[in-house]
Amino acid sequence: MEQNIEVQNAPPKSVRIQQPEPSQRDNKYAPSNGIYVREVKGRVETFRRSLGFVLMALFLVLPWLTWNGEQAILLNILDQRFRIFGMTLWPQDLTILAWIFMVSAFALFLVTTLYGRVWCGFTCPQTAWTFLFIWFERKIEGSRHQRMKLDERPMDADKFLRKSLKHFVWIVVALITAMTFVGYFTEIRVLFIDFWLLESSAWAIGCVLFFTFATYGNAGWMREIMCTHICPYARFQSAMFDKDTFIVAYDEKRGEPRGPRKRKSDIEEQGLGHCVDCQLCVQVCPTGIDIRNGLQYECINCGACVDACDGVMDKMGYPRKLISFTTEHRLEGKQTKIFRFKSVGYGAALILLSALLVLDILFRVPLEFDVIRDRNTLYRENQEGFIENVYTLRIINKSQQAQRFILSASADDVEDMQWMGPTEVSLAGGESDIVPVSIAIDPYFINRPMMSIRFEIEAVDDSRVSRQVTSNFIYQ
Ligand code: SF4
Ligand code: SF4
Structure with missing residues (x-):
């Protein structure tokens, strides 16, 4: 981080050439015009990694569990039977499935109203797998700066080996992901043997190949394009936002006027705010945006910029939370209300639907x-x-x-x-x-x-x- 701070003394323009803002890219939809995400360490990153680890472990382990000698979770679409531990749902149990979908939807609405896009930043498989793929990329190709240099230079043996290894690891991860996912819909123990012997059904092989390709393409190449231009949730989630929704936001009053300065310089005398314009918050952003431009639909609330900026504030001896999880009302110096029309409405609907789901399961006659x-x-x-x-x-x-x-x-x-x-x-x-x-x-x-x-x-x-x-x- 010591080095990161020194970057701010370079002319800001040279920094922007290395990491162009989305609006400055030639074609921001082209995967080749990728974002070189910088590694970040901090409380939010530690929390997201831990949560991601737990959720991925659950995803990988759940289809291997057994219940009464059978696969505990098996969503057998071909036979129209969903086995979930001790319960088997049939097409006639459509109401239970409908309750489950409605409870999930209203839980998502409630969480989004209260905490913004935390689903996107912390639990969405697209984000989790993208961060995992970036982690492998960093281990094989090096830091952000090394990756940029590697991509600029012509192909040589070292570059070829690193690129080949990276894509090989990505494909292996994508294949394991796809086989596990398909294992929720067909006997996973049979699939993991028959697939390699080419004895699985054409349906199973086709699904594994499709989801391998989808995982490799989405987490390796598409990345933020999936979140910002394809995912429908990104489009309608803003309808659930209000001024009391927790979002990742930049405290403009405190940060502006931004600008480079020496660590111990008198900023009041220089007429500067707390933002040193180091661009770290942009460089760590997986969607490549500058949160200082205000709330943008591309922001997935991952909090990487919060950690990056907290690190800079620590180094500069300024208070943390220049970028933080906060609400618009709080930034305006007003009280944040948890209980409001939207949150109470979604909460009431969630409680009602959850009760109906529980009652339907309790009184279900098999x-x-x-x-x-x-x-x-x-x-x-x-x-x-x-x-x-x-x-x-x-x-x-x-x-x-x-x-x-x-x-x-x-x-x-x-x-x-x-x-x-x-x-x-x-x-x-x-x-x-x-x-x-x-x-x-x-x-x-x-x-x-x-x-x-x-x-x-x-x-x-x-x-x-x-x-x-x-x-x-x-x-x-
Ligand atoms: S908001 Fe923080 S991380 Fe971003 S440029 Fe300013 S000081 Fe650097
Ligand atoms: S602006 Fe910050 S919170 Fe939003 S996506 Fe970028 S790094 Fe994550």
């Missing part, structure tokens, strides 16, 4: 039971003179354990009813079955052409796992 009346034959009379209707019962055991079910039927004011078909069905966890049955009723009890009949199913070992479905019995 059994699907449908009754379809045979439409080809309205009714027939059997040898005993009883009137017979034919039904098809469709049963799905949505639990992960084998279950034995008892089947029965009843109707109001009918004392003599015959059930023709199996009265007991055993199904393995996740298994379904079609059971044809006939119901015959003594015509003495039939007093109208169409009457209701109740079909019931109940698990032998757990009476809470039961369903009742009403169908019609026809005699006309």
Whole structure:
């Protein structure tokens, strides 16, 4: 950092030529016109790295966990079954999935209203993987300055080796990421063996290759372009901002007029603010913006500039937080309100939706039971003179354990009813079955052409796992 401070004594213009601001680039959308992100150390960086490490470890480990001898999390799209630890969700459990999406969305809205784009800066996979790829780049090609020099010089053996190694490591990381991600949707233990033996399905191989390419392209080449020009969240998140939202901001009143100065010089005499115009906040920014120009949609709230500027303030003997996580109201010297219309509204919606999700899970019956009346034959009379209707019962055991079910039927004011078909069905966890049955009723009890009949199913070992479905019995 001692050296960094000395940079400020160089004419500011020469610094800007090395790290042009976005508006000064020829074409800021071109990956070749990349940003050379400078390494930064500080509280925010330590926190983000630790959080990123934990989240990446979770991502890598979760699909390898087992529950009751099976993969604990398996979102099997082809078989339309989502296994999440002890619960299996079927297409019929769409409401639970809908609650989960809504809870996630409102949690994101609430966090964005309170703390701005912290999702982008600290937890978004795009940011986490971009920082990981930059870390490998730094280890292989050197510091920001060394990387710029390396890119300027013509190809030689050293440059070729460094570039090749960097891209090889990126591809390996991208491949592991893609295989892990696809492992959430197919048996990961099988995938990690079959993929290398080329015995995986074309679907699995295609997905792994696609996500490898996407990870390598997004984190290695696209980087900030994904955040600033492609991600839809970057576009609409500003609608959730207000003057009480915590954002990364530059304290203009304190920092201006900016300018280089000697460390112990009298800034009041020189008429300067606390910003020494060292450009470090720009050089560490993964999206290449200058936060001193005010709140910009490119800012992902990563806080790298906060650490960079705090380091400069420490060296200069000025108070920290010239750039900080703060609110517009706080910068204006006003009180920041946590409880306001937007935050309370999103919070209330989040609590309500979370309660509905929990209730839906608690009262979920892991059994699907449908009754379809045979439409080809309205009714027939059997040898005993009883009137017979034919039904098809469709049963799905949505639990992960084998279950034995008892089947029965009843109707109001009918004392003599015959059930023709199996009265007991055993199904393995996740298994379904079609059971044809006939119901015959003594015509003495039939007093109208169409009457209701109740079909019931109940698990032998757990009476809470039961369903009742009403169908019609026809005699006309
Ligand atoms: S805001 Fe801080 S890091 Fe940025 S140029 Fe000024 S002193 Fe340097
Ligand atoms: S301006 Fe600061 S907080 Fe925003 S993206 Fe750049 S480094 Fe991160």
